[in-house]
Amino acid sequence: MDNRPIGMFDSGVGGLTVYKEIKELVPNEKIIYLGDTKNFPYGSKSKQSIIELSKKNIDFLLDKNVKTIVIACGTATSQALEEVKNIYKVPIIGIIQPTIEYIKNKKSLKNIGVIATRGTIRSNSWEINLKNQIKDINVYNKECPLLAPMAEEGWVDNEIAHLTIKEYLKDFPKLEALILGCTHYPLFKKIIEKEMPNTEIINTGEKIAKYIKSNIDLSGNKEKSKDEIYLTDTECNFINVSHKLLKENIEIMKGNV
Ligand code: DGL
Numbered sequence: 001m002d003n004r005p006i007g008m009f010d011s012g013v014g015g016l017t018v019y020k021e022i023k024e025l026v027p028n029e030k031i032i033y034l035g036d037t038k039n040f041p042y043g044s045k046s047k048q049s050i051i052e053l054s055k056k057n058i059d060f061l062l063d064k065n066v067k068t069i070v071i072a073c074g075t076a077t078s079q080a081l082e083e084v085k086n087i088y089k090v091p092i093i094g095i096i097q098p099t100i101e102y103i104k105n106k107k108s109l110k111n112i113g114v115i116a117t118r119g120t121i122r123s124n125s126w127e128i129n130l131k132n133q134i135k136d137i138n139v140y141n142k143e144c145p146l147l148a149p150m151a152e153e154g155w156v157d158n159e160i161a162h163l164t165i166k167e168y169l170k171d172f173p174k175l176e177a178l179i180l181g182c183t184h185y186p187l188f189k190k191i192i193e194k195e196m197p198n199t200e201i202i203n204t205g206e207k208i209a210k211y212i213k214s215n216i217d218l219s220g221n222k223e224k225s226k227d228e229i230y231l232t233d234t235e236c237n238f239i240n241v242s243h244k245l246l247k248e249n250i251e252i253m254k255g256n257v
Contacts, residue, residue, distance in 0.1 A: 002217040005030040005225075009057040011042040012152050014184030015072030017204035018095070019227075020246055025209040026218060030225035032064045033072075034050045035253055038232035040154030041148055042075040043182070050083070050119065052246045054080035058088060059257045062241025065119045068216055069095065071209060075117045078125035087256055088171045091216070094202040096129055096212035099179060102202070104134055109137045109176045109200070115168065116181030118143045140175065144168045144182070151184040157191070165191050187245060204217070230255025 006022070010016055012035050019033055036042075042050055054076045058069055069075045069092040071084075077094030085092050096240045097244055103109050114126045121143040130139050146164055155161050165188055172178070180186055186203045193201055230253050231238055244248050 001220040002067045003219040003221065004065050004067035005032045005062030006033070006068055007032045007214070007226075008034060008070040009034040009054075009061065009073045009076075009077070010073040010183055011035070011040040012037050012184070013238050013245075014148060014151060014182060015185040015246055016242055017203065018070065018072035018185050018208055021203070021209035021213060022203035025213050027182070027222040027224050028223070029212075029219055030065055032033055032061060033226040033227065034060055035229070035231045035238060036228065036257065037234070037236045037238065039207040040152060040236075041117070042073060043119050043145060043148055045081045045119060047119070051083050051195070054084055055087070056257045058092070058219075060092075060230075060255060062088070062090060062180075064126060066090070070211075070212070071095065072183050072205070072208075074143070074204070075119045078116075078120040078123040080171055089207065093208060093211065094172040095181075095208060096125060098207040099202060099204045100129055100133055101211070102207045103177065110136060111140070111173065111175045113140045113142065113169060113172050113175045113199075114181045115142050115147075115178065115185060116146050117148060117230065118145045120181055126179065139254070140172055142168055142172070144154045144185075147188065148182055148184040151187045152237060152241065154237050154244065156187040156241075156244065161188060162191055169195050172196075177202055178185075180204060187241070228253065232257050
């Protein structure tokens with residue numbers, strides 16, 4: 001048993017979609033969450049910047065004595081995970097591999113769409129990893145740079161969100177599954193499902209939560225944890241959006257990364 005907390009980071013509120021799934025599956029684990037709101041958005045930054053920001057976020061979490069780090073951000077997973085894994089000894093989990101494990105086991109998924117930030121799509125990480133590990137798979141990518149800023153703003157269920165998603169999804173061929181390759185996108189899941197009713201919409205947070213439950217040395221805590229949520233800049237809409245998602249009031253603290 002390891003009673004140390006799990007550390008997670010994202011550029012903002014998106015990683016809370018992963019946080020929510022982890023809380024549901026292993027509620028007694030204490031989580032330290034860092035939203036790097038000062039540097040949002042990550043999706044339009046260079047690989048070098050994403051690596052530097054990821055290192056700072058990991059150092060911040062290691063100072064809080066976490067036992068593992070979840071990169072609850074598609075952009076940082078696709079562009080920094082390999083680099084940071086070579087630097088740090090602590091186990092670091094990104095959103096790609098647990099999702100690929102799921103797809104591997106579901107043989108019927110052969111035509112897969114990926115929607116993500118510009119940086120993630122540019123890195124081609126999903127396609128490379130999927131094709132390296134699964135034979136005869138077709139991958140269709142689409143960058144959706146407006147969605148993460150809209151999610152930060154709380155525009156997740158209005159007319160503009162509907163129209164934007166319709167536009168981004170319109171050119172996909174028939175897909176068996178669509179990966180939400182940015183952790184902000186599960187906030188739009190209802191609209192996406194409506195737009196693609198015959199396609200399985202994959203929320204990477206669910207896959208990470210399952211991975212954690214079976215692979216991480218969990219704590220022996222008998223009660224639900226009191227988590228710590230830090231933001232690098234508190235001048236944002238985080239509380240409102242997190243309330244929409246988690247249906248609870250959270251307390252935020254300033255994190256100096
Ligand atoms: N939630 C992030 C991701 O999964 C980052 C979005 C952004 O900062 O642009 O890619």
